[in-house]
Amino acid sequence: MTMSEVKVIVRRNRPGTKGAEFCKWPEEPFEEMDSTLAVQQWIQQTIRRDPSNITAILTPPETQDEEVWKYEHLRQFCMELNGLAVKLQSECFPETCNQMTATEQWIFLCAAHKSPKECPAIDYTRHTLDGAACLLNSNKYFPSRVSIRESSLGKLGSVCRRVYRIFSHAYFHHKTLFDDFEASSHLCRRFTSFVMKYNLMSRDNLIVPNMEDGATDAPPAVTETASTPTTTTTTTKVTPVTGNTTESEA
Amino acid sequence: MRYPGNEEGGTAGSAGGTGNGPGGNKEDSKPRYSIPGILHFIQHEWARFEMERASWELERAELQARIAFLQGERKGQENLKNDLVRRIKMLEYALKQERAKYHKLKFGTDPSNELGKPPDLEPEPPELQTAAGSDEPISSQVSWRQGRQLLRQYLQEIGYTDTIIDVRSNRVRSLLGLEAPEQQAQQENGGSNSENKRPVAEQPRRVPKKSLAEAMMMEAESAVMANFDFLSGGMDVDDDDDMADDLDDVDDDIKQSKRKSRGIADEVDAETEEVLNEFSFLGAEEASAADKTDEWSYSGARADDVSLGELAQLTVNNDADMNMDVTLDKEAFRKTWMAKYTLRSHFDSVRALAFHPVEPVLITASEDHTLKMWNLQKTVSAKKNASLDVEPLYTFRQHSGPVMCLVMSSSGEHVYSASLDGTINAWKVPDCNIDPYDSYDPSILVRTMNDHTDAVHGLSLHSQKSHLLSCSADGTVRLWDPTSKSPLIDTFSSPNDGIPTAVDFVRDEPSHMAVAYNSQVVIYDLESKKQIVRFECDSIGAVNRVVCHPTLSLTVTAHDDRHIRFWDNSTGKMLHAMVAHLDAVTSLALDPHGLYLLSGSHDCSVRVWNVESKQCLQEMTAHRKKFDEAIHDVAFHPSKPFIASAGADGLAKVYV
Ligand SMILES: [Zn+2]
Ligand SMILES: [Zn+2]
Numbered sequence: 001m002t003m004s005e006v007k008v009i010v011r012r013n014r015p016g017t018k019g020a021e022f023c024k025w026p027e028e029p030f031e032e033m034d035s036t037l038a039v040q041q042w043i044q045q046t047i048r049r050d051p052s053n054i055t056a057i058l059t060p061p062e063t064q065d066e067e068v069w070k071y072e073h074l075r076q077f078c079m080e081l082n083g084l085a086v087k088l089q090s091e092c093f094p095e096t097c098n099q100m101t102a103t104e105q106w107i108f109l110c111a112a113h114k115s116p117k118e119c120p121a122i123d124y125t126r127h128t129l130d131g132a133a134c135l136l137n138s139n140k141y142f143p144s145r146v147s148i149r150e151s152s153l154g155k156l157g158s159v160c161r162r163v164y165r166i167f168s169h170a171y172f173h174h175k176t177l178f179d180d181f182e183a184s185s186h187l188c189r190r191f192t193s194f195v196m197k198y199n200l201m202s203r204d205n206l207i208v209p210n211m212e213d214g215a216t217d218a219p220p221a222v223t224e225t226a227s228t229p230t231t232t233t234t235t236t237k238v239t240p241v242t243g244n245t246t247e248s249e250a
Numbered sequence: 251m252r253y254p255g256n257e258e259g260g261t262a263g264s265a266g267g268t269g270n271g272p273g274g275n276k277e278d279s280k281p282r283y284s285i286p287g288i289l290h291f292i293q294h295e296w297a298r299f300e301m302e303r304a305s306w307e308l309e310r311a312e313l314q315a316r317i318a319f320l321q322g323e324r325k326g327q328e329n330l331k332n333d334l335v336r337r338i339k340m341l342e343y344a345l346k347q348e349r350a351k352y353h354k355l356k357f358g359t360d361p362s363n364e365l366g367k368p369p370d371l372e373p374e375p376p377e378l379q380t381a382a383g384s385d386e387p388i389s390s391q392v393s394w395r396q397g398r399q400l401l402r403q404y405l406q407e408i409g410y411t412d413t414i415i416d417v418r419s420n421r422v423r424s425l426l427g428l429e430a431p432e433q434q435a436q437q438e439n440g441g442s443n444s445e446n447k448r449p450v451a452e453q454p455r456r457v458p459k460k461s462l463a464e465a466m467m468m469e470a471e472s473a474v475m476a477n478f479d480f481l482s483g484g485m486d487v488d489d490d491d492d493m494a495d496d497l498d499d500v501d502d503d504i505k506q507s508k509r510k511s512r513g514i515a516d517e518v519d520a521e522t523e524e525v526l527n528e529f530s531f532l533g534a535e536e537a538s539a540a541d542k543t544d545e546w547s548y549s550g551a552r553a554d555d556v557s558l559g560e561l562a563q564l565t566v567n568n569d570a571d572m573n574m575d576v577t578l579d580k581e582a583f584r585k586t587w588m589a590k591y592t593l594r595s596h597f598d599s600v601r602a603l604a605f606h607p608v609e610p611v612l613i614t615a616s617e618d619h620t621l622k623m624w625n626l627q628k629t630v631s632a633k634k635n636a637s638l639d640v641e642p643l644y645t646f647r648q649h650s651g652p653v654m655c656l657v658m659s660s661s662g663e664h665v666y667s668a669s670l671d672g673t674i675n676a677w678k679v680p681d682c683n684i685d686p687y688d689s690y691d692p693s694i695l696v697r698t699m700n701d702h703t704d705a706v707h708g709l710s711l712h713s714q715k716s717h718l719l720s721c722s723a724d725g726t727v728r729l730w731d732p733t734s735k736s737p738l739i740d741t742f743s744s745p746n747d748g749i750p751t752a753v754d755f756v757r758d759e760p761s762h763m764a765v766a767y768n769s770q771v772v773i774y775d776l777e778s779k780k781q782i783v784r785f786e787c788d789s790i791g792a793v794n795r796v797v798c799h800p801t802l803s804l805t806v807t808a809h810d811d812r813h814i815r816f817w818d819n820s821t822g823k824m825l826h827a828m829v830a831h832l833d834a835v836t837s838l839a840l841d842p843h844g845l846y847l848l849s850g851s852h853d854c855s856v857r858v859w860n861v862e863s864k865q866c867l868q869e870m871t872a873h874r875k876k877f878d879e880a881i882h883d884v885a886f887h888p889s890k891p892f893i894a895s896a897g898a899d900g901l902a903k904v905y906v
Binding site for chain 2: 010011012013014015016017018019022025028033034035036037038040041063064065075076078079082083085086089094110112113119120122123126127129130131133134136137138139144145146147
């Protein structure tokens with residue numbers, strides 16, 4: 001639209017760009033980002049600078065609308081969780097993980113189906129990410145990326161709860177894989193800080209240990225199944241399925 | 251609503267608890283405008299208005315066409331009326347003269363001589379015979395005044411005027427009836443009418459190549475349509491000489507149409523002649539002869555100004571009535587692509603897309619590391635906008651970096667994608683009615699080829715063989731046979747030229763490939779690995795995309811310097827260069843017949859070009875910018891009237 005703008009720096013990945021040079025352009029100050037995708041640009045730019053600097057990544061620019069900020073972060077999380085899903089595809093098989101579990105107390109039902117289903121962990125992972133992609137891109141709930149409808153805000157929390165189970169499954173059942181992924185992405189730590197900062201999940205549900213900001217650099221503890229803060233006496237409890245994605249799409 | 255109470259509370263708490271921000275609740279957040287927000291709102295509104303305006307214009311065009319049709323009909327009726335009035339006057343005159351003769355001679359000639367004629371000439375209307383019979387006694391007894399009176403009466407009584415009108419208009423209609431379906435189809439082809447998809451689908455196929463002008467003659471009308479298409483096309487960006495040639499072509503076609511319509515005019519004349527003959531029994535021999543010639547020229551003129559007059563201007567239709575709307579609404583004849591489907595589900599820029607060869611299915615590849623398959627028949631809901639949302643049917647996950655490019659096999663069975671991390675994946679295309687939440691099938695991923703050591707930016711698939719070309723930032727172009735055990739067939743590199751940026755098989759000589767380097771384009775022989783021709787180009791902008799024409803020895807390149815250039819593969823000479831966009835041209839696509847070219851640019855727009863004339867037929871503003879990128883890819887459906895664009899805003903759009 002504004003073709004008159006004179007730019008010295010053109011932030012573009014031309015064909016032929018080496019992988020290492022991808023998006024390696026000078027950072028753009030937030031005030032100068034005139035795109036409707038400014039928040040996404042900003043978040044990605046900060047992550048590229050240093051993915052381990054969670055405080056910086058989660059600190060919004062001064063004038064930023066908080067709902068959009070949360071929404072764009074959640075998009076980014078779901079996008080990066082794809083990396084974990086790809087890793088899980090090579091290790092998490094229906095034969096070994098025929099249910100979505102973290103600790104033994106819970107079996108999570110997959111909300112992507114018309115009636116919630118006990119999907120194997122890998123399907124749960126894929127379905128949840130697919131469902132989240134549809135929901136977060138839904139023209140009905142999130143028609144704009146610069147203002148979020150009040151009525152759609154509740155969706156953010158439910159997406160957070162569901163995708164968190166992917167972290168927890170990986171942590172409790174595919175520890176090496178999880179550590180590997182976490183070491184390069186710092187994603188679970190960032191996610192934990194994010195949901196705590198914005199109260200998107202209750203603390204009780206954050207079952208992957210040592211992910212809170214206070215315990216940043218402590219090596220991840222060994223699997224502590226006993227430390228889960230569930231109060232149930234039954235060994236298996238099915239979580240109430242919260243907001244069926246398919247349904248909410250309709 | 252379905253959340254457990256405590257969590258609901260948590261969410262609510264978050265909304266309230268974060269009130270220390272610039273605004274914690276919605277009352278506060280209302281007046282908090284941000285520049286991007288306002289811009290977005292304006293853009294959004296603008297897009298909406300544009301969309302509404304487009305649909306209103308469509309409606310207006312339709313109504314205008316209707317008005318024109320009705321006006322044309324009215325005009326036709328008036329002409330007919332004038333015609334008949336004139337005839338009546340002439341007959342009256344003839345009768346008058348006859349009566350005068352009678353009076354002079356005081357002796358009657360035998361009228362049966364003349365009356366005998368009409369029945370064998372024209373057995374059709376029975377009224378004629380009875381009327382003729384009743385005319386017999388009259389003729390011998392009354393004055394011309396009475397005769398005139400009687401004639402009028404006679405015409406009124408038997409309603410012959412109406413009969414003539416009916417017969418004629420039916421005749422005209424049946425004549426048109428022969429033409430009508432075709433014209434209808436063409437109108438929809440050319441027009442912005444999107445209801446009827448079939449004819450539109452056929453348009454690119456039906457329009458013959460301009461270079462084969464003879465073939466075109468066969469389908470003069472559809473060719474005229476095609477020509478017309480670009481003649482009325484929007485932007486006139488370049489000033490090339492080819493335009494003149496095209497105009498010549500059009501002229502030829504006009505002549506064709508004229509000839510055709512002349513045929514109809516002749517038939518119409520025959521018709522008037524019949525009518526004349528019907529009347530001729532009333533008049534004297536010589537008067538009738540005189541009338542006849544008179545009428546002939548008259549009716550010829552009539553046909554001319556009703557049909558040919560319009561045709562001469564418009565060249566499209568043969569019929570007066572149908573012509574009118576063309577006059578009023580030239581633009582309606584242009585095929586106008588309209589954004590119909592929005593494909594939203596990617597979290598980041600869509601880098602590439604490819605259509606299924608036959609199904610209304612496409613696959614997109616994104617910087618969010620995934621590919622998604624979409625079936626355009628599975629839309630979510632038609633919202634207030636004309637645009638429909640489609641939800642993806644399948645998400646391909648395996649790449650661990652942004653997916654940069656993809657191609658689909660001509661059988662529609664496989665899709666190949668390549669990523670920034672240098673891997674190329676071969677995938678099976680899932681069934682296009684797959685349940686999006688089916689269980690994970692690892693066999694969808696057929697194989698991974700990771701010989702490239704750096705980002706792969708371009709792929710090209712051989713039209714017949716299952717050979718694949720890839721170009722990478724590691725400086726190599728590789729040829730693969732993804733079906734073979736060891737898929738890598740060959741590796742090409744040209745250290746002097748540096749990193750290849752784009753690659754394509756030369757379609758009319760499939761053992762050749764065209765490789766673009768920073769600002770060089772070279773055609774190699776794949777077997778001998780020898781350079782065949784190097785395009786002669788000094789100081790051209792970096793090449794972002796290379797596409798080879800499906801049948802001609804022609805290569806089209808998209809450049810960073812906003813140009814699209816056309817090259818002759820055999821000589822390496824540049825045939826044409828044009829500033830095609832306001833910013834870097836990123837992507838090109840040729841339709842399967844090589845008649846139309848699509849280009850996408852970081853100026854946010856997609857343009858449709860006529861390959862022959864190099865005319866821009868349409869421009870569509872399609873995507874929003876992310877950093878300085880806007881559109882990464884464009885595509886034609888190989889067999890259906892769909893085009894698509896892939897945007898840095900994470901959306902893909904499909905136009906019909
Ligand atoms: Zn598992
Ligand atoms: Zn499921």
